Amino acid sequence: MITCLGDALFPRVGLAAVNVLRALGVAVDFPATQVCCGQAAFNSGYRAEARRSAEAYLRAFAASEHVVSISGSCAAMVCHHYPGLFAGSALEADAGALAERTYEFSQFLTDVLNVDRLPARYDARVTLHHSCHTLRMLGVKDQPERLLGMVEGLEYVPLARADECCGFGGTFALKMAPISASLVDDKVDAVLETGAEVLTGLDMSCLMNIGGRLRRRGARMRVKHLAEILAEGWQG
Amino acid sequence: MTATPAGFDALVALTTGDEDLQRWLHDYQLDAKRWRDAAMAELGAPEAWRDAVAAVRRHTVAHLDEYLVQFVDKVQEAGGEVFLAATATEAREHIAAIVRARGARRVVKAKSMVTAEIGLNPALEEMGVEVVETDLGEYIVQLSGEPPYHITGPALHKRLPEIRALFSEVAGEELPDDVEALAAFARRVLRDRFLTADVGISGVNLGVAATGTVVLVTNEGNGRMSTTLPRTHIAVMGIERLVPDWPNLAPVLTMLTRAGTGERATTYVSAITGPRRSADVDGPDELHVVIVDNGRSALLGTKYQNALTCIRCGCCADTCPVYRTIGGHAYQSVYSGPIGAVITPLLDGLDGHAHLPFASTLCGACDAACPARVPLTELLLELRSDVAARESATSSWGLGFRGFAALSERPRLWGGALAAAGAAWPAVARLPLQWLRLLAPWTGSRELPAVAPRSFRRIWAGGRGGRRGRGC
DSSP states (O other): OOOHHHHHTOHHHHHHHHHHHHHTTOOOOOOTTOOOOSHHHHHTTOHHHHHHHHHHHHHHTTTOSOEEESOHHHHHIIIIIHHHHTTTSTTHHHHHHHHHTEEEHHHIIIIISOOOOOOBEEEEEEEEEOOHIIIIISOOOSHHHHHHHTSEEEEEOOOTTTTSOOSOTTTHHHHTHHHHHHHHHHHHHHHHHTTOSEEEESOHHHHHHHHHHHHHTTOOOEEEEHHHHHHHHBOO | OOOOOHHHHHHHHHHHTOHHHHHHHHHHHHHHHHHHHHHHHHHOOHHHHHHHHHHHHHHHHHTHHHHHHHHHHHHHHTTOEEEEESSHHHHHHHHHHHHHHTTOSEEEEOOOHHHHHTTHHHHHHHTTOEEEEOSHHHHHHHHHTOOOSSSSOTTTTOOHHHHHHHHHHHHTSOOOSOHHHHHHHHHHHHHHHHHHOSEEEEOOSEEETTTTEEEEEESSSHHHHHHHSSSEEEEEEETTOEESSHHHHHHHHHHHHHHHHSOSSOSEEEEEOSSOOTTOSSOOSEEEEEEEOTTSGGGTTSTTGGGGGOOOOOHHHHHOHHHHHHOGGGGOSSSOHHHHHHHHHHHHOSTTTTTGGGSOOOOOHHHHHOTTOOOHHHHHHHHHHHHHHHSOTTOHHHHHHHHHHHHHTOHHHHHHHHHHHHHHHHHHHHSOGGGOGGGHHHHTTSOOOOOOSSOHHHHHHHTTTTOOOOOO
16 A cells, blocks of 8 residues: 555655565565545545545455555554445445555564564664554554664664654644644654654654654754665665 | 634634743643553553443433433432523523522632533623632633633643732732742632622532432532532533443542543542531532533434533543644633534534634544543544535535545546656746645645655556566
């Protein structure tokens, strides 16, 4: 599951995820009929429109054994909202089944592949933004930290107030821009306080928000999805 | 959703522009989290306790008609008078009639959100009655002429210098810059008011249907004074504020105080069953329980029913990043924070409040903390779908999402659009960014990410059916 943002803006993240998964022995496919999971429309109240996107998604992944998403919030849309969105319709069972086999990237590595060691080296101080939907809707808590801990040379610096939202919130960032701007500034303060060289996370929408503010403030911190760190540091 | 109302924008700007207040609210939330976490850890198995509270509240609300009838019967059996007010106006008029009939000139009040909801104070003041809020926080905002800032902390935004100035004005002299001295001053003033008030008005934290008991939790003792010293006590409550019986009261009560203020129990927990009996040493001669509907019963049996299971601890605001950024007054409602964004439009209608359900990043922090498991995010999403349904078919968001849905169904068209956008981006990015009005809210504070020259799907297809991607 490459997600619409990943497809358009961050293809490097999808490629990194594909490379890591293949290196771990997973046969990776990209059903090209996928576009968007419908999250933005759903969260904005446009449920009929969200359902149209979601139906196309259901069809695209009908044959996939597992679905791995590089965005925690898109995975959460499928896992958390698809069953309700299709409740009482002919697609209810399909939606429930897709929710059952959809995973966020780090979750898939630790919980399905049971990865406990990684042949990766990445010499940098790294901090992590958990992302609200990944943390609270999917319950992905220590998975990314465990994976970072397996990377040689990587110094993990925990982020203070890590469970606080970065202020993105999808269309919230546009509809309530002053509030979003204030929140992302708080988050950037916390991120800079770590003294890390790299900010990582599991959701490019949050990272795009924090990264966009980091750049506006002239900070030189690099922003990378966890998959990129693993792919770049992969050895062998 | 159309643009946010100007009043909201102005209040947001006021709070986001006040660095001291921003720090104050953020520090408060971090403190509140520490207190709450410690109180929950001490209790052990907080998730099981939350399940228990949710079960009690959902059951009560689902059978509200039966429990209301039982509660009313029991209050009357205990010698209390009951009035069911369908609207805020009915409630105000009934309470005003009681106060008038007693010839009351002074009313003391213990903290109550529902009396603020129905606009009771101005109505009584219009009759020439002096109304004195006796909860310290409520007293402060009464002096400053402001609505409550937070469900349990009405003067949360007030810092010492402001409180000192307000109290000094009452004292007619400059009071010392000292918390103890200021509290002692308030105590002195309020003590006199308690002793001379004709009527005491309180809210109701919980009503026990089995015995007709009104339960109040307070920390300052003002609740007990307001309800026992004056000869008449009027307790005002929303129709949903019930639990079936005492065993079911226990989990709700303990989670109310632990979630709200991080306390095992508040200093005072008062359980009032009827007015003073002949053997009692104190208590009012008469007890009136005013039960207010004001839009609540219309939610029963709808997708919004669980909004009524809230126990008004205020911890959703304590966890909400939007609340700490915009402050309580920006909600322009008695109820602030996530629950305010839910029940304000539900009780008062979407008109004028349609932006509130969008004042959330949907981060779920409130859901994770709510002791009654009120599904706040789910309720916000339901409200958003109601708002979207009201928007005109040609609203820009509606057109945008319909267009995007159409693209979602046509992956080749989407791929073509990405290719075009990727090719055009270098030129577009050189334009002044203001050209795209839709993105101005983003670019005002953040750099825009670039559209990739080659989309993932194009790179993938270029690798012929999924050989290792070559990078972009």
